[in-house]
Amino acid sequence: LKNSMFACLFQSQTLLNQLREITGIQDLQVLQSALNVCLVQQHLSMYSGVDCLTYSCFYSRALEVSAEENAACMKRKRCEGSGESCSPADWIRQEDCPVGIRNVGNTCWFSAVIQSLFHLPVFRRLVLNYCLSERVLEKCKSHSEKRNIAFMQELRCLFALMVGSNRRFVDPSAAVELLRDAFRTSEAQQDVSEFTHKLLDWLEDAFQLAANGNNPEDKQNNPMVQLFYGTFVAERLHEEKIVSNIEQFGQYPLQVNGFNNLDECLEGAMVEGEIELLHSDQTMSSGQERWFSKLPPVLTFELSRFEFNQSLGRPEKIHKKLEFPQVIYMDRYLHKNVDQTHGRRGEVKRLKDQLTVLQQKLEGYKNYGSGPAKYPLADMLQYVLEFATTKPTNVSPASVPMNPAAHTEPSSTTQRTPIHKPFTQCRPPIEVPLQPAPHSVTEEELYFVRSCLQRWRAEVENTINELKASIDKVSQALEGMYSDNSLCQVPYRLHAVLVHEGQASAGHYWAYIYDHANKRWLKYNDVMVTESTWEELVRDSYGGMTNASAYCLMYINGKLPYLIAEDTDNETGQVLKGMDSLPSIMRCYVREDNRWFQQELREWEEQFCQAQQKAIPEEPQNPEQEPNPEPVQEQTNEASQEPPTDSTPQPVVESATTDRSESEVEVEEQVISDEGGPEAETEASSTEGNQATATRSQPENDVSEIEIPNVGKILVRSDADGYNEEMMLTPAMQGVIFAIAKARQVFDKDGPEAGLIKAFHEEYSRLYELSQEETTPQQDPRLQHVLVYFFQNQAPNRVIERTLLEQFADRNLSFDDRAISIMREARSKIRLIKPEDMDMDEYLQWHDDYSMFKTVFAYLLTGLEQYQNGKIREALNYLAHAHQDNSVLLRKGEKKGVDQSLIALYRRKCLKELNENAATLFKSPDENDVAEAVTIMNECIIPCMHLMVRDSVSQEDLDVIELIRSCWCSYLGQDMDDSVQEKLSEFLPRVLDCSAEMVVLKEPPKVRNSPHDLCSRLTAVMESIHSTSVVTVK
DSSP states (O other), rough: HHHHHHHHHHHHHHHHHHHHHOOOOOHHHHHEEEEEEEHHHHHHGGGGGOOOHHHHHHHHHHHHHHHHHHHHHHHHHHHHHHTTOOHHHHHHHTTTTTEEEEEESSSHHHHHHHHHHHHHHHHHHHTTTTOOOOHHHHOOOOOOHHHHHHHHHHHHHHHHHHHHOOOOOOOOHHHHHHHHHHHHOSSSSHHHHHHHHHHHHHHHHHHHHHSSSSSSOOOTEEEEEHHHHHEEEEEEEEETTTEEEEEEEEEEEEEEETSSSHHHHHHHHHHHHHHHHHHOOOOOOOOOOEEEEOSEEEEEEEEEOOEEEETTTTEEEEOOBBOOOSSOGGGGGBBGGGHHHHHHHHHHHHHHHHHHHHHHHHHHHHHOSSSSBBBOHHHHHHHHHHHHOOOOSOOGGGGGOOOOOGOOOHHHOOOOOOOOOOTTSOOOOOOOOEEEEEEEOOOOHHHHHHHHEEEEEEEEHHHHHHHHHHHHHHHHHHHHHGGGGGGSSSSEEEEEEEEEEEEESSSEEEEEEEETTTTTTEETTTEEEEOOHHHHHHHSSSSSSSEEEEEEEEETTTTTTTTOOOOTTTOOOBBOOOGGGSSSHHHHHHHHHHHHHHEEEEEEEEHHHHHHHHHHHHOOOOTOOOHHHHHHHHHHHHHHHSOSSSSSSOOOOOOTTTTOOOOHHHHHOEOOOTTSSSSSOOOHHHHHHHHHHHHHHHHSSSSSEETTTTTTTEEEEEEEEETHHHHHHHHHHHHHHHHHHHHHHHHHHHHHHOOOOOOHHHHHHHHHHHTTTTOOOTTTTGGGGHHHHHTTTOOOOHHHHHHHHHHHOOGTTTTTTHHHHHHHHHHHHHTOOGGOOOOOHHHHHHHHHHHHHHHHHHHHHHHHHHHTTTTTHHHHHHHHHHHHHHHHHHHHGGGGSSSHHHHHHHHHHHHHHHHHHHHHHHHHHHHHHHHHHHHHHHIHHHHHHHHHHSSSOHHHHHHHHHHHHHHHGGGGSSOHHHHHHHHHHHHHHEEEEEEETTOOOOOOOEEEESSHHHHHHHHHHHHHHHHOOOOOOO
């Protein structure tokens, strides 16, 4: 049993070694796995004589196992790379790292092709700067033309994101779907080759529209043709005459079977006559030759690694090894070098014939014999010599005595036989001489035989060495046949290698692309972009080792540096990187996508924090101990003072009559965020405060009822993601919630899209009606919503519609399923807006104007509040800034700013009172008071006077300025200390001449987002002004 087991193991190991040589798969684990699967179906004895059929079955099984393991490995890698199990923080693009492309469902081939094209700077510039005139667009009536333009626009957006996106990978779904739709409607076969050719055809057609809209047949100016297409001359012999014609080519197809390297493939493809391959005895006979007459700047070879197996009725992949260089010289294939190449091919044929004769002679020495078994001749002579020189034995094995004591003389031919002990040791076989020997040979015979065999063996070895040297010399001559300078003038450098792993029916694609700027190879595997080496590329691309091999090679002309030159600034000549290299419209598009990405990151962080808070277990209570009411009440009161979290939204319960300290007034500056619109302040009664406390103690899975002013009560899930109740209470969000509530029936009947349209129209109509209301001193409708401001200033409809759409896409709408669905629908529609549909510079400028409008109002109201509280110096600073910013707005439109008369009135009041205070302090004998008076003049009064004079100054402002000048000029005739007189002489010229220096206003405290409602503050301030009571605003 043991011997049988050892025999099986030895046979299995031998079989693995043989199969490794036949299949080319070097991984023993893969071979062993396939062998185990086969052994379940067939007994090992079937492999004792490994025939072709068995090896074919095993080969297929081995490749299937390898493909399964590689597919599983790649799936794990893709999952890790795509961040499916990672946080969105891992989706952030690293500095100077290229962007990957997401696999959206068997689209790895698309990623490989697009990456190889994108990283050609010359092609990238063509796509990013693609533009069609209005005249051309009007002529594009056919479905195919419109589809090609749409695909080009999607590709343009994709390229822009790959340049400037903050994401580690981008989504190509829009462009891929256009390709898929074309195959669904017209084509039955949907393999990768067809997809790739369709992609390139669409690019060519799209560029043709931009290159020459008048003549579609003239493609001389088409940049795709100029970059990727060449021509060759086909010559054939017809009726003893050479007939030639010129044909165009794009991706040049090359056969893999029967060739060992790229040059041999080209020889076989270009010359279908009697050609000789450098490393093969194969001869091809036909009557046609092809010569490249014009090579494209980007030369692409399509390797035919798939063939149809007629016996099996299915396509199969060719796993044969095929080598290719990093630099290939195309001179020998050019039509202008026909004579030179023909001469060298004749020399190659002669050398090949010579090499064949030499190899046949060498083969005769290496495999000598007339029978089926052949051996090296030198070894056979050596063996005969060893046989002849072995001393013969005098005693036959049968006559060896059993008693070892009978032979006491040592002899080389007589061996002792050990004593056999039954049951204690195994009987060994009778030992015989280790090597055969002649029975008898004389010294004369031995001398003659030895001298002949030694001489013959030396002659054979010398002949073998001479043959090897001759073969090496001829091989070197063949290798260097096309290596001289005259045929090395057209170098093409390898730019990209597209790799396929798997079988003909399925597999995975990726690309190796050379980074010309950093002189390195990078591997682009869907979302994963990693640095690689030439050795790794060879291992994955040559084939023959595993089921991965190159199917497309992209070379670029080494003498055309513009192909890989990056964009530079026309004035400075510096290289433009990232966003600076994009056209302005695409730059806005990328900025918008980056803004969405930042919002996604914020939302994920908030959700993660909420999940972490929910995961913290509550402290267990002691059931034996009765709860104490007082500590519970104390704990509840403390909790009510904490700011509400997103996971447990609570209404604000502060009273509007609460007095604020001076520090609170200075710190809490009021301005509104750009996106959210004006934020509302809420006033809650003690009942609402109790309700908030009760809501906070509810379980997380319960539904809370929240009171929204002007809307009513809504149900909010306690685990609503991203919910911010403070934002929910703003007038802008109240209107959106109310519109969604009105669209409830439409939503339930027709779905989210119909619900969004209904809610959109409801809110649009409400805001338009609100914009028609008159502005009063106590109320300005523009503060209630950004769209009211846009309506009154006649903003473009595209700006208004997108702004309102973003209101419905606000993350704070995630309080119930209906709102979440509408929010997601709004976000999807925003993403469908193309750069050409929206001028983002114009859009952002309108929002910047509204942001400045709210800032002006915040400065105005804060200045009035400070004035009412006796803080004249602070009030003047706010009012001066309000007047300056408001002047900028009013120059753009009458409705874009605030009533300037109110700001100017209180600016004059502050100036007069502050000047009186400064004059009083200047008369004081205290040096500190005098210094304070000078500071007031230099930092507040004089800068404000300068601004008043430079603007379109009113008569009232001039009167105040003359009053201030008269006040300080009156000191000139008075007696005062020299130090005081010196200080007066320093600032008095600036009071009299307001155009002598640059105006620098002291910056007010930084404004920030606040929960205060500007509408309520305006009403309170105006009432306090008319009633002359001190204003108190929460």
